[in-house]
Amino acid sequence: MTDALALYRSLVLIRRFEETILAEYRRGAFSGTTHTYIGQEANAVGVITNLQPDDIVVSNHRCHGHFLAYGGDPRALFGELMGRVTGVCGGRGGSQHLHWRNFYSNGILGSTLPLATGIALAEKMQGRQTITTVFAGDGALGEGSVYEAFNFASLWGTPLLIVIENNHIAQTTPLALGLAGSIAGRLTAFGIPSCAVSTSDVLEISSTAQALIAEVRHSQRPQALIIDSARFGPHSKSDDTRPVEMIEELRRTRDPLTIHGNRLAVSARQAVDTEIVALVRAAFEQALSDPPAGGAL
Amino acid sequence: MTSVLDALNNGLQRALTDDSRVVLLGEDILDPYGGAFKVTRGLSTVFPERVLTTPVSEAGMTGLAAGMALRGLRPIVEIMFGDFSTLAVDPLVNTAAKLRWMYNDQVSVPLVVRTPMGGRRGYGPTHSQSIEKLFLGVPGLRVVAASHFGDPGELLYRAILRQDDPLVFVEHKLLYGLQVIDAAAASDFEIERSGSAELFPAYRLTVRGAPPPTLTLATYGYMAELARQALVKLAFEREIFTELIVLTQLAPLDAAPILESASRTGRLLTIEEGTLSAGWGAEVLARCSESLGSRLAAAGRVAAIETPIPAAAGLERRTLPEVDDILREAEKIGAQPHA
Ligand SMILES: Cc1ncc(C[n+]2csc(CCOP(=O)(O)OP(=O)(O)O)c2C)c(N)n1
Ligand SMILES: [Mg+2]
Numbered sequence: 210m211t212d213a214l215a216l217y218r219s220l221v222l223i224r225r226f227e228e229t230i231l232a233e234y235r236r237g238a239f240s241g242t243t244h245t246y247i248g249q250e251a252n253a254v255g256v257i258t259n260l261q262p263d264d265i266v267v268s269n270h271r272c273h274g275h276f277l278a279y280g281g282d283p284r285a286l287f288g289e290l291m292g293r294v295t296g297v298c299g300g301r302g303g304s305q306h307l308h309w310r311n312f313y314s315n316g317i318l319g320s321t322l323p324l325a326t327g328i329a330l331a332e333k334m335q336g337r338q339t340i341t342t343v344f345a346g347d348g349a350l351g352e353g354s355v356y357e358a359f360n361f362a363s364l365w366g367t368p369l370l371i372v373i374e375n376n377h378i379a380q381t382t383p384l385a386l387g388l389a390g391s392i393a394g395r396l397t398a399f400g401i402p403s404c405a406v407s408t409s410d411v412l413e414i415s416s417t418a419q420a421l422i423a424e425v426r427h428s429q430r431p432q433a434l435i436i437d438s439a440r441f442g443p444h445s446k447s448d449d450t451r452p453v454e455m456i457e458e459l460r461r462t463r464d465p466l467t468i469h470g471n472r473l474a475v476s477a478r479q480a481v482d483t484e485i486v487a488l489v490r491a492a493f494e495q496a497l498s499d500p501p502a503g504g505a506l
Numbered sequence: 507m508t509s510v511l512d513a514l515n516n517g518l519q520r521a522l523t524d525d526s527r528v529v530l531l532g533e534d535i536l537d538p539y540g541g542a543f544k545v546t547r548g549l550s551t552v553f554p555e556r557v558l559t560t561p562v563s564e565a566g567m568t569g570l571a572a573g574m575a576l577r578g579l580r581p582i583v584e585i586m587f588g589d590f591s592t593l594a595v596d597p598l599v600n601t602a603a604k605l606r607w608m609y610n611d612q613v614s615v616p617l618v619v620r621t622p623m624g625g626r627r628g629y630g631p632t633h634s635q636s637i638e639k640l641f642l643g644v645p646g647l648r649v650v651a652a653s654h655f656g657d658p659g660e661l662l663y664r665a666i667l668r669q670d671d672p673l674v675f676v677e678h679k680l681l682y683g684l685q686v687i688d689a690a691a692a693s694d695f696e697i698e699r700s701g702s703a704e705l706f707p708a709y710r711l712t713v714r715g716a717p718p719p720t721l722t723l724a725t726y727g728y729m730a731e732l733a734r735q736a737l738v739k740l741a742f743e744r745e746i747f748t749e750l751i752v753l754t755q756l757a758p759l760d761a762a763p764i765l766e767s768a769s770r771t772g773r774l775l776t777i778e779e780g781t782l783s784a785g786w787g788a789e790v791l792a793r794c795s796e797s798l799g800s801r802l803a804a805a806g807r808v809a810a811i812e813t814p815i816p817a818a819a820g821l822e823r824r825t826l827p828e829v830d831d832i833l834r835e836a837e838k839i840g841a842q843p844h845a
Contacts, residue, residue, distance in 0.1 A: 265577075298610040308609035313576070317600045323566050324601060327573025327581075334529070334555075335578055354596070357566025364561070 216411050217473055218481050219254040220466050223274045225489040226283055227442070230273075230290065234446055238497065239290045243304045246274030248409070248441030251465035252374050253278035255414030256342060256434065259422045265332070265341040267325035268314035270305045271374075275344055279312045283489060287496035295495075300502030311339075319352025321345065322371075326358045329367035333429060340425045342370040348379025350395065351387055359399040362431040370418075370425050371401070371433040376440040381450045396433045407437035409463040412472075439463040507691070510654050511682040514545050517659030518582070521666040522553050525580060528666060530557045531567050532584030542586045543622055543682055564593035568619060572602040572672070575617040582666060587633050588623030588676070595640070602672035603646035614670040620662070624678040624728055624779055625826050630817035636727075636780040636810070638676045642757040642789065649757040651676040653730040654684040655697060655709045661754055664705045676756075678728035678779070694738070701763035706755035708763035713741045719749040721841035722767040724790055725777035726753045729827070733777050736832035745843040746836065756786060761793040768794050772803040775835055779826055782809035804839040808832050 227245035234243065246253065253274040257266065268275040276286060281297065289296030290304050297307045305316030313328075315321050325343035332339045349355060350373070362369050373392055377384040396403040406417050414436060421432045439459040443449040449456070470478050508516075521528045530549060532541065536559045540547030550557035560567045564585055571581035585591050602615050625634030641649050650665055650673060652658035658681075665673050689697050692711075700710040711734065712719065721740075725733045730752040740746040749771060751764050768774040774794055776787030787807040794802055808827045816822050 298608060298612075301610050302608045306604075306608045308605075308612055313605075313609075315601060315604075317596065320569060320596060320601050323569025323597060324573040324576070326566075327570035327575075328577050329573075330570065331574040331577035331579045334574075354565045354569055357561075357563040358569065360561055360563065361566055361570055365558075 213469070213472060214477055214481065216254055216258060216415070217469055217478065218485065219258070219278055220250045220411060220469060221481055221485045222283070222489070223250045223253065223277050224466055225485050226277060226286070227273060229489055229493055231442065231446065233493070240292065241290070241303050242445050243290065244271040244445055245442045246271055248439045248459065248463065249374060249376060250274055251409050251411035251414050251469070252372065252436050252438055253344070255411045256372055256418040258415055259419045260342065261339070263311065263337070263339045265311040265328055265339055266313070267321045267328065267341060267343040268307070268312065269318065269321055269345055269349065270316045271346065272305060272307055272314035276307050276309070276312060276314070281307070281309050281312065283492035284495045285309070287493050288499050291496055292502050293496055293499040294502050295499040296502065299504070318349040319354045322355045322358035323361070326362045326367055326369060329362070329369040330365060333368055340368040340370060340422060342372060344372045344374060346379060347373065347375040347377065347384055347392070348382065348387060350392065356395070356399070359396065359401060363400045366430045368425050368429045369431040370421055371396070371431060373433065373435045374438050375435060376438045378440060378451070380444045381448070392435050401431045401433050403433035403435055405435040405437070409439060409465040409468055411465055411469045508686045509682065510652065510658050510684050510686055511543070511545060513657065513659035513686050514652065514662055514677065515547060517662035518546065518549060519552070521663050522549060522556060525667055527578060527580045528556065529574065529579050529581045530584070531560050531571055531581060533560055533562055533586050535559055535584055541584060543679065545620070545677070546584060564590050565597060568594035569597035569601060571617050572597055572605070572615055575602070575615040576605060576613055580616045580666060582618045582620060585619060585621040588621040588637060589632050589635050591619070591621050591637065591674070592640070594619060598641070598647060598672060598674070599644050603644050606671065607646055615672050616670045617672045618665050618675055619673070620675040620677060622677045622679045624680060625815045625822055626680055628817050628819055628822060631814035634815040634822070636778070638674065638756065639780050639785050641674050642786060644757070646671065647757065648673040648755065649676065650674070650706050650755050651727040652681060653727055653752050653754065654681055654686050655711070655730060655752050656688060656707065656754070658686065661706060668705055676727060680728045684731060700751060700766065701760065703755060703760055708754065709752045710763065710767065711737065711750040711752065713737065713747065716741060716747045719747045719771050721746065721748040721773040721775060721836055722764065722771045723748050723750045723775050723777060723832070724753070724764045725750070726756060726786070727779065729777045729779050732827070732829050733832060735829045736836065739829065739833060740836060740841070746841045748836065748841065759789060759793065761790060764790060765794060765797050769798055769801055772801060773839055773841055774802060774805045775808060775832070775839060777808040777827065777832055780810060781812045782807060783812060785809055806835045806839045808835050
C-alpha cells in the first residue's frame with residue numbers, strides 16, 4: 210500500500226484529468242465519446258494500489274480512472290481521446306478501449322466479466338502468480354454473460370477480484386429500475402464471497418481491497434468488493450438527468466478528494482494540487498501537438 | 507481410408523500433443539461420451555487437465571476463451587450445434603475479433619470456435635441451420651469450413667496452431683461420416699489445389715480426361731459432396747462438363763480460384779446449404795461480376811429456401827438444396843452439352 214500523500218496524488222490526477230476532458234470537449238479538442246470518473250476516484254485508487262506489478266486489470270467504458278490509477282500515461286490517454294499516434298492504442302480504440310501492459314478495457318457492458326475470468330484462468334493454468342481484477346458498474350449487472358462468468362469463476366476457481374462500482378445509476382436509469390434482489394445476493398448465489406463498503410474514503414476502500422486481494426491470491430478463488438459510490442458528473446459529456454441539488458449534495462458529502470485531503474497538511478496538499486495541475490496541463494498540451502493517427506489500416 | 511470425423515479428432519489430438527497451450531472447452535466433451543458428435547472422443551482421457559467440460563454457457567465459454575487466448579493459451583471452443591453460435595456472437599464479434607486491432611496490434615487472440623452446422627438429419631428448425639454467413643464479413647474474424655476434400659484434420663490443426671486470430675471452424679454434421687477424398691483416393695477425378703492460399707487452400711475438381719469445362723461450380727463444406735455428385739451426373743448423363751471449386755476459407759474471402767475458373771468457363775453457379783439472401787454465394791457473385799464483367803456470361807445460386815428447416819424428412823428435403831437443384835440450375839444458366 211502506498212502512503213497517504215501518494216494516494217491523494219492519484220485521486221487528484223484523475224480528477225484534474227477528467228475535468229480537463231470535459232472542459233476541452235466543449236472546446237472541440239476531442240471527438241467521440243467519454244465517460245468521466247469524477248466522484249469515483251477512490252475506487253480505482255484504493256483497489257489498484259494494492260495490486261502487484263504483474264497483476265491484471267480489466268476495465269469498462271468508464272476506464273480513465275482505472276487506467277491512471279494503474280500508472281497509465283496521461284499524455285497517452287489524452288492522445289488516445291484526440292486520435293493521436295501517441296495515443297494508448299494509436300487512436301484505434303478511443304476512450305473505452307485501452308490496453309497497456311496488463312490493463313485491458315472494453316466498452317461492451319458485461320463482456321469483460323467472461324474475459325477477465327478467462328484471463329484469470331489462463332494465468333492460473335500457466336502457473337503465473339497473478340490475480341485479475343475486473344471493474345464493473347451496477348448497470349452491467351443486467352447482462353446475462355455476467356452470471357455465466359460468475360458461475361465459471363466460482364466453479365473453476367479463478368483468482369479473480371470482482372469490483373462492483375455501484376453508483377446507483379446506469380446512464381440515466383436509477384438502480385431501482387434496473388436491479389431486482391441485491392448485488393451481494395447475486396454473488397452469494399454463485400458461492401462468491403463479497404464484501405460491501407459504502408464510502409468514498411480511499412483508505413477504507415484500500416484496506417478492504419487489501420484483505421480481499423490477499424484472500425484471492427491465497428485461495429486462488431474469486432472474491433467480490435461491492436462499493437457504494439457516487440458519480441458526480443454526467444454519464445458521458447452533458448447527459449445528467451438527475452436534479453442539481455442531488456449532485457451538489459453528493460459533491461458535498463462524498464468527495465474522495467475532500468475526505469482524504471483533509472487528513473493531509475494543507476501545505477503538502479497544496480503542493481500536490483499545484484504539481485498535478487501543471488502535469489495534466491503539460492500532458493494535454495503535449496498530446497495536442499502530437500501528430501494525428503495515421504499509418505496503415 | 508479415414509472418415510472426416512476421425513480426421514478432425516486426429517487434428518485435435520495432434521494439436522493438444524504438439525502444444526501444451528492448447529485447451530479444449532465445450533459441453534459434454536468428456537469421455538466416455540466424447541461430445542455430441544464424438545469429435546472430441548478420447549481426448550479428455552489423454553489430456554484431462556486441458557479438456558474442460560463446461561456448463562451450458564456458450565456466451566460465457568467463448569468470452570472466457572477470448573481471455574485465455576489473450577493471455578497465452580490457444581483455446582478451442584466446441585459449440586454443440588452451429589445454431590447455438592448465435593449465443594457466442596457478442597464475445598466473438600465485439601471482443602475476440604476486435605482486440606488485436608483495437609489494441610493497436612499489441613495482442614493476439616488465437617481462439618478457434620468449432621461447430622457443426624447443417625441439416626438433413628431431421629433435427630428441426632433450431633438444430634439444422636447453416637448460419638455461418640452471419641460470421642462472414644466481420645473484420646478480424648476468419649471463417650474456415652471443412653469439407654471431405656484434402657485433409658480436414660490438417661485444416662483444423664492449422665486453424666489451432668498456424669495462425670493467431672479468432673477463427674470460426676465450420677463442420678457439417680453429414681461430413682463426419684464421409685470418407686476423406688484426397689488426390690490418391692479420387693480415381694475418377696483430378697483434385698488439385700487452386701490459388702495461392704497456403705493455410706486454408708481451395709481445391710479444384712474435374713472429371714479425369716474430360717473436355718474443357720463450360721461451367722464453374724463453387725461451394726464449400728458438405729455441399730461439396732452434393733456438387734461432386736452433380737458434376738458426375740452432368741458429365742456422364744448430360745455431357746455437360748463442369749469444374750468444381752471448393753473453398754475452405756470463407757472469410758476473409760479470396761475469390762481468386764473461383765475467378766480464375768469462371769474466367770475460363772464464363773458461367774458460375776454458387777452452391778450453399780444456408781438460405782439464399784445475403785449469403786456466401788451473393789458475395790462470390792458480386793466479386794465475380796466486379797472482376798469479370800461481361801466475361802461472366804451467366805450466373806446463378808443454389809441455396810436453401812427461406813423457411814425455417816422443418817423436422818419432417820420430406821419437408822426438410824424440399825427446404826434444403828439437393829443434387830437435382832444443382833442439375834436444374836446448371837441447365838438453367840445455359841451450360842451447354844459438349845459439341
Ligand atoms: C452491451 C451494452 N449495452 C449498452 C451500452 C450503453 N451504455 C454504456 S454505459 C451504460 C450504463 C452503464 O452503467 P453502469 O454499468 O452502472 O456503469 P456506470 O456508467 O454507472 O459507470 C450503458 C447503458 C453498452 N456500452 N454496452
Ligand atoms: Mg452505474
